[in-house]
Amino acid sequence: MKRPFPELEEIEILVSKKTPYGTHRVEAEIHHGGEVFPIYSFSFGVEDRSLPTVAFFGGVHGLERIGTRLLIAYLQSLHQLLSWDRVTKELLKVCRVHFYPLVNPVGMYLNSRSNGDGIDLMRNAPVEAPNRSKYQLFAGHRISPRLPWYRGPEGQPMATEAQAVVDFVKRELWGARVAQSLDVHSGFGSRDRLWFPYARSNEEFENAPEAMSLKALLDETYPNHIYKVEPQSQQYTAHGDLWDYLYDQYRADKRPGMFIPWSLEMGRWIWVKKNPKQLFSRAGVFNPMLPHRRQRVLRRHVTLFDFLIRAVISNSNWAFLPPQKREQLWAQAKKEWYAGE
Secondary structure: OOOOOHHHHHHHHHHHOOOOOEEEEEEEEEEEOOEEEEEEEEEEOOOOOOOOEEEEEEOOOOOOHHHHHHHHHHHHHHHHHHOOOHHHHHHOOOOEEEEEOOOOHHHHHOOOOOOOOOOOHHHOOOOOOOOOOOOOHHHOEOOOOOOOOEOOOOOOOOOHHHHHHHHHHHHHOOOOOEEEEEEEEEOOOOOOEEEEOOOOOOOOOOOHHHHHHHHHHHHHHOOOOOOEEEEHHHOOOOOOOHHHHHHHHHHHOOOOOEEEEEEEEEOOHHHHHHOHHHHHOOHHHOOOOOHHHHHHHHHHOHHHHHHHHHHHHOHHHOOOOOHHHHHHHHHHHHHHHOOOO
C-alpha cells in the first residue's frame, strides 16, 4: 500500500522500531478507496494488566492532526529514553503505558472530521444527551452524513474505528486497579482544557472527588500549568460521547478498580489569533500552521503526559481516599464545578 500521509508514515516507522520494553498491535483495518488503513496501538511495560495503566489517544477527528503529531513526538521520545535511561526502564516495571495515536486514519487521509462514512466518531456511541434536540447539529444528529457531527444510522453498531477503541480500552485498561486515559483534541476555545465526563449532561461525575484530588496534585506540583480542569458539560453537551459510554459501561460492570477518562482540548484560537490567515485554511482552524508554533505545542504538553504516568503509579496520593477526605473533596467539587445546578 502507498502511504498517503505523513502521520501514518511516521507511525509505521515507530512500528518498525524494536524494543524489549514494548509491543505494537493492529487494532483494526479500515478499507477505503481501494486502500487499507491500519489502526495501530503501542503498549509498554510488563504483561500484568492489573498494574496502574495510562493510555493516550489521538486522531479521533481527522482534521485535528496536531493531536496525533503530539503522541508521535512523545512516542519517539519514549523510544529514545528506553535506549539509555534507567529511570524510564524502572518506571515501566510498575505501570503500563499505551498509545493509540491515530483512531481515524481515513478521516485524516481525507482531511475530514468524520470517518470515511461521514460518521463523527465522538458522536457515535449509544449515549443520549437529555437536554439536546436531535436536530441540534453540533450536539450530534442522524439527518445525513453530508452534514458535520453525523452520529451514524440509528440502531446500527458503532463504526469500526469507535468499536476498536472500546475493545482496546476494555482489554488493556479495565483490568487495572487504577487506569486513566487521555484523548487529545484541538479546536475549542482559547485555552487548553482538561475535561472529564460527562459530555452528555451536567450530572455529577461519580469520580469527581478523585478528579478534584488529582487537580490539586497538578496545581501543587506545577503551579504555573496552563490547564483549565473541568467537566466537559461546563462548556457544551453532546450526544454519543465515546468516553461517557466507556465510563458508564465500566461502572455498570462493577469493576473493583478505578477508571477516569480525560480529554485534552487544545484551544485553537491561541494559534488563530497569532496567525489569522489560518482561518482561510480548513486545516488551519484546527492546527498550528507555522513550524515554530507546532514545535511549541509538541513541547507544551510533555509535562502533562509525564504527570499522568507518575500520578497513576502513585495513586495512593489521590485515589481510594478515606471517606472523610472524599466527602471534603465532594464539597469542593460541587462548589467549583456544580454550584450553578
